[in-house]
Amino acid sequence: MTSPGGAGTGPGRPARPDASMDLLRQVREEAMEPEYLTAADRRGVTTPPGRGIVGTVLVLVLAGLMLGGSWRATSAERPATTQERGDIIQRIESASAHQSTQQARVEALRRQVGAMRASESAARSASAQVSRAEVAAGAAPVAGQGVEVLVDDSADGSQDGRIVDKDLRMLVNGLWQAGAEAVAVNGHRVTTRTSIRGAGSAITVDYASITRPYRVVALGDSRSLPADLSQNDGGEWMSYLHNNFGVRYSVTPRSSVRLPGSDRVTATAATPR
Template sequence: MSLLTNVMDHSLDDGYAEAAARRKADGTGGMPKTLRAKLGLAAGLVLAALVVTVGAAQARVEAPVVAKEREELIDRIDRETEAADELEKSVDELRDDVSARQRQALEQSGEGGEPHLAGVLAGAVEVHGPGVKLVVNDAEDVGGGDGQARGTSGFSDTGRVRDRDMQRVVNGLWASGAEAIAINGQRLTALSAIRAAGDAILVDNKPLVPPYTVLAVGDGKRLSTRFQDSLDGLYLHALQENYGIRTAISVEDELRIPAAPSVIVRTARPYLEKTEETEQSEKGTS
């Protein structure tokens, strides 16, 4: 009976009681670690939910203000766009008016009973009449012909038409008696430039793609014969023979070349060389 009484009175080992007493004395007793971790996680979740709730409420309050500012910004952009369109339209109208006045002035400044001549020579008026049609295209194995954009292999002697090739063609046509020239519809004037930018050929800063159709108004048969017999015509023939550049020239009864998009009117003053008499007169007046 004493053994049973001892077991009932001391169901746990005395070591558990001693360990609990030591933890209590050291201040480490109380709530288990797992329970503390769970409570900390719960507190963090509650805090996060509180922050999200407050943020959502604040966003709901500020939403009408943001929407209003967005609408005002869209309205402002629309107004500025309309104003820019109106200004662009006005600029186009003024540019057309200036071009018309320039062409009229050039037409009226001709000599020898031909007021139209100055406008033709300056490229300010449209020209039509007989002439020559010359088509210059890259070689077939190069690719990029027939109006397609060319690759990025660069300008080299591999069957690709270069800017200096077109320069020689145009200069040869001028020297052969052409009165007006256009490349792919771009009218050439005394101030026109043919340059290269990467793989593109630029005519007055406008990129062109092959094939290059050159229209030259003049005495068709004579112009064609003189050009093909000239050094520039022989140069073009050598490009065809050596590099496969495709060319085709034909005499046309009627060609139409548009006016240049913009013509700059310039004036010149005769240079008066100073003589002893003019110098003395200037000294006398001074």
């Protein structure tokens, strides 16, 4: 039965000396096992008030130490984390700068390659122009289909049946007129600067004496050259000598002829640019 003026005291039970410390008592009593409290109550044992206060203080001190240790650990890790973040940012910036540098180098190399290709293309074009000019000037050897013309003195040895420098000039000019791309007389390439002259009883090509029979080779269309030659002044002149003075004259188409280049092609007025 509960007394009207008490709060939870049994009949005939004296008032607790620590009744004014309800909060500390509640913490202590709730921290103890129920069985221990029951046994203590049966024996009438009263826990000294100082012991509960000391335990509570110890618990609070331990909790404070743990919180302090955690705070110190967090504070110690924070500078390391900040430093690592700074290192990562620095590496990213360095990698970005390196990438930009490499990209600039790639663009520079691309421009160089483009310039080299353009230069190479220009060089090929210039080389092709030089090759065509060398062929036209007679400085480069040429090969292809063409005709072979054999000319010789008459068999009777008469003066009228003798081949002279004028006859060879007429023949060479006739071949050019018929469409020949290159002409050689006894292995000497004929160019725009070639001279065919008589020196006594001999004939010279570029001041080099040649001997009979005279072999004139022309590079060109082997099907049209003979017919075209027969219809111009050079062919008609040689046919006239053949028919009237017995001069040996024959035109034979060839599927392949080869003409050497002239070593006497020089520039006297032109200057390189």
